[in-house]
Amino acid sequence: MAQKSPAKNKKAAPRSPLALWEKGPGGRLLTNDAGCHAWVEEKDFRRVIAGGLGAKDPLLKRLSAGGFVRERMDFDGLADRWRTLNAHLGQGPGLHILVLTLRCNHKCLYCQSSAAGEGAKKTDMDLKTALKSVDFAFSSPNPAITIEFQGGEPLLNWNVLKAAVKRARQKAASSGKELKLALVSNFSLMTEEKARFLLAHEVSICTSLDGPAGLHNNNRIFAGGNSHAATVRWIKYFQEKYKKQAPEYRVFKPGALLTVSKHSLPRHREIIDEYARLGLEDIFVRPLAPIGYARELWGKIGYTPEEFSAFYGRCLDYIISLNRRGVVLREKMASMMLEKILNATEPGYLDARCPCGAAIGQIAYNHNGDLYTCDEGRMVGWEGDDIFRVGNVFRDSLRKIVSSPAARACVVASNLEAQPECSRCAYKPFCGVCPVYNYEAQGSLWGNMRSNGRCSLSKGVFGAIFARLKRPADRKILESWVAKK
Amino acid sequence: MMKQQNIKELVFETAVYSKEAVDLAAYVFSGRCGVKVLPGRSGARVRLTGGDGLDGLAGELANEALNQQCRIDLAKKNSKLAGMIVTKALLSACGGKNPGIRGGK
Numbered sequence: 001m002a003q004k005s006p007a008k009n010k011k012a013a014p015r016s017p018l019a020l021w022e023k024g025p026g027g028r029l030l031t032n033d034a035g036c037h038a039w040v041e042e043k044d045f046r047r048v049i050a051g052g053l054g055a056k057d058p059l060l061k062r063l064s065a066g067g068f069v070r071e072r073m074d075f076d077g078l079a080d081r082w083r084t085l086n087a088h089l090g091q092g093p094g095l096h097i098l099v100l101t102l103r104c105n106h107k108c109l110y111c112q113s114s115a116a117g118e119g120a121k122k123t124d125m126d127l128k129t130a131l132k133s134v135d136f137a138f139s140s141p142n143p144a145i146t147i148e149f150q151g152g153e154p155l156l157n158w159n160v161l162k163a164a165v166k167r168a169r170q171k172a173a174s175s176g177k178e179l180k181l182a183l184v185s186n187f188s189l190m191t192e193e194k195a196r197f198l199l200a201h202e203v204s205i206c207t208s209l210d211g212p213a214g215l216h217n218n219n220r221i222f223a224g225g226n227s228h229a230a231t232v233r234w235i236k237y238f239q240e241k242y243k244k245q246a247p248e249y250r251v252f253k254p255g256a257l258l259t260v261s262k263h264s265l266p267r268h269r270e271i272i273d274e275y276a277r278l279g280l281e282d283i284f285v286r287p288l289a290p291i292g293y294a295r296e297l298w299g300k301i302g303y304t305p306e307e308f309s310a311f312y313g314r315c316l317d318y319i320i321s322l323n324r325r326g327v328v329l330r331e332k333m334a335s336m337m338l339e340k341i342l343n344a345t346e347p348g349y350l351d352a353r354c355p356c357g358a359a360i361g362q363i364a365y366n367h368n369g370d371l372y373t374c375d376e377g378r379m380v381g382w383e384g385d386d387i388f389r390v391g392n393v394f395r396d397s398l399r400k401i402v403s404s405p406a407a408r409a410c411v412v413a414s415n416l417e418a419q420p421e422c423s424r425c426a427y428k429p430f431c432g433v434c435p436v437y438n439y440e441a442q443g444s445l446w447g448n449m450r451s452n453g454r455c456s457l458s459k460g461v462f463g464a465i466f467a468r469l470k471r472p473a474d475r476k477i478l479e480s481w482v483a484k485k
Numbered sequence: 486m487m488k489q490q491n492i493k494e495l496v497f498e499t500a501v502y503s504k505e506a507v508d509l510a511a512y513v514f515s516g517r518c519g520v521k522v523l524p525g526r527s528g529a530r531v532r533l534t535g536g537d538g539l540d541g542l543a544g545e546l547a548n549e550a551l552n553q554q555c556r557i558d559l560a561k562k563n564s565k566l567a568g569m570i571v572t573k574a575l576l577s578a579c580g581g582k583n584p585g586i587r588g589g590k
Contacts, residue, residue: 088574092577092578141578141579355570355571355574398579398580399580411574411575417570418564420559423559442513443513446552449552450548450552
C-alpha cells in the first residue's frame with residue numbers, strides 16, 4: 001500500500017475529493033478512473049465537495065478506501081485496478097467477424113445487417129477469401145482470437161463456413177493461440193449433419209429470440225415458415241447436447257439475443273418468461289440502433305432513449321424477482337457492466353470501451369474481402385459510404401489497417417478523455433461511445449453527447465444498474481451474476 | 486424570376502468561439518443545408534441557406550459549435566493523457582512495442 005503522504009502535497013486543499021459524480025435516487029453516485037464507486041447522501045455530498053470531512057469522519061474513511069480523497073490515495077492499488085479495467089489497451093484485435101454472405105432468408109423489421117435477398121448474386125464470401133480472412137485474423141497480436149461467422153444467414157454458405165472452421169482450428173493448433181469460434185444463425189437452415197459438425201469443432205452457437213411466437217414472428221419475418229418454431233427447436237437441441245456433453249469435445253451452452261423493438265416495450269414479462277421457459281441463462285436486452293433498415297422504419301419500430309431505459313429497468317426488476325424464486329437468468333448487458341463495476345475486469349464488450357473496439361479490438365471482413373472497423377461500419381459501407389473501410393484482406397497488412405486514417409479517426413473520436421460530456425461523466429470508467437452511431441445519427445465521428453440518443457440510452461442503463469446496486473437485496477443478486485467461481 | 490431562398494445567419498463571437506470550432510461545426514452541417522462561413526466584425530458569420538426548417542438547423546448548429554469549442558478547450562487541458570491512451574491502443578493493436586502509460590509497471 002503506497003498512500004500519498006498529506007505532508008508532501010502542500011498545494012492540495014485538505015481532504016479534497018477526486019471523483020466524478022451523478023445524481024441518483026436519494027443521493028450522489030461517485031466514481032473514479034479506477035472504476036471504484038460509492039454512494040453519498042446529498043447533504044454529505046455538499047460536505048465532500050467542500051473538503052469539509054473531518055479526520056475522524058467515518059465517511060472520510062469510506063471514501064479514502066475507494067480512492068476518492070486526493071490526499072489518501074493508494075496509487076499502486078488504483079493503478080492496478082485501472083490496468084485490469086483497461087486491459088484491452090494492450091491486446092489488439094480479438095474479435096474477427098466474417099460476413100460469409102449478405103444473403104438472408106429472413107426479412108427482419110429492424111435488420112441492421114444490410115442483408116440481401118436469398119437469391120442475390122455475388123454476395124457470398126468465396127473459399128479463397130474465407131481462408132485468407134482466417135489467416136489474417138491470426139496475424140493479430142492478441143493471444144485470444146474469436147472468429148464470429150455472421151451474415152446475412154451464414155448457413156447459406158455452408159461449405160465455406162466448414163472450410164473456415166477447419167482452417168481456424170489448424171491455425172490455432174500451429175500458432176498456440178486460444179481460439180473461440182462462434183456462429184450467429186437464425187437456425188432456419190440448421191440440420192443434424194451441420195449441427196454435428198459445429199459441435200465437433202467446438203463452435204458456440206448463438207441465435208436471435210425476440211420473445212414468444214407472436215412477437216418474434218412479427219419482428220422476424222420468414223416467408224419459408226415459422227421462424228420462432230425453428231429457433232426454439234434448435235435451442236432445445238443444443239441445450240440437450242450441452243447437458244449431455246461429449247467425451248471428445250466441449251459443448252457450449254447455446255445463446256440467444258433479444259432485439260427490442262417498439263412492439264417489445266409493453267411485453268417484458270412475456271419475453272423474459274420465454275427465455276426462462278427455454279432454460280436460457282442469459283438474456284441480452286439489446287436496443288435498436290437507427291442504422292440500416294431500422295433507420296427507415298424508426299417511426300414504426302423505434303423508441304426514445306427514455307422509453308428504452310424504463311423498459312430496461314422493468315426487465316432488470318423482473319429478472320431479479322425470478323432470481324429470488326430460484327430461476328437462473330442474468331441480463332447480459334448488466335453482467336458485462338457489473339464485471340467492470342464490481343470486478344474491475346474488462347468483459348470483452350467492444351461497444352463500451354475507451355477507445356471503442358473499431359479496428360483495434362475487432363475487424364469486420366466483408367464477403368468480398370474488404371475490411372471494416374466493425375460490423376456497423378460495414379453496414380454504412382453497404383449503404384454506399386465507405387468511410388469505415390480500412391483495407392482489404394488480400395492487399396493490406398494488419399499494421400496498415402490499424403494505422404489507416406479511418407481506424408485512427410475512430411480511436412481518437414471514441415476516446416472519452418477527449419469528449420467534453422464524457423470526460424466528466426460518472427459512467428466514464430465503464431462506458432464507450434460509437435463513432436459509427438455518431439456519424440449516422442449526428443453527422444460526425446465525434447457526435448455531440450448532449451443530444452446523442454445512444455449516450456442518453458447508456459446513461460439510462462447505467463442509472464438502472466446503479467440504482468439496483470444501491471438496494472442491498474438486489475445488489476446481492478447482481479453480485480452473484482459476476483461472482484468468481 | 487429567381488426563387489427566393491430561405492436564409493439564416495448566425496454570428497459566433499471571437500471572444501468565445503475559435504475559428505476552428507466554427508469551421509468544424511459548419512462542416513458537420515454541410516450535408517444538411519447550404520453552409521457558408523464568412524468573416525464578420527466581431528467574429529465568424531455562418532450563413533445557412535436551403536428549404537424549410539432553417540430555424541431548427543440554426544439552433545443545432547449553435548449547439549454543435551459549442552460542442553466543438555468545448556472539445557478544443559478540453560484538449561488543451563488533457564490532450565497529453567488522451568494522447569497516451571490513443572498511442573497505447575494503436576501501437577498494441579499493430580503488434581508494436583507496447584509503451585507503458587506513465588506510472589504503470
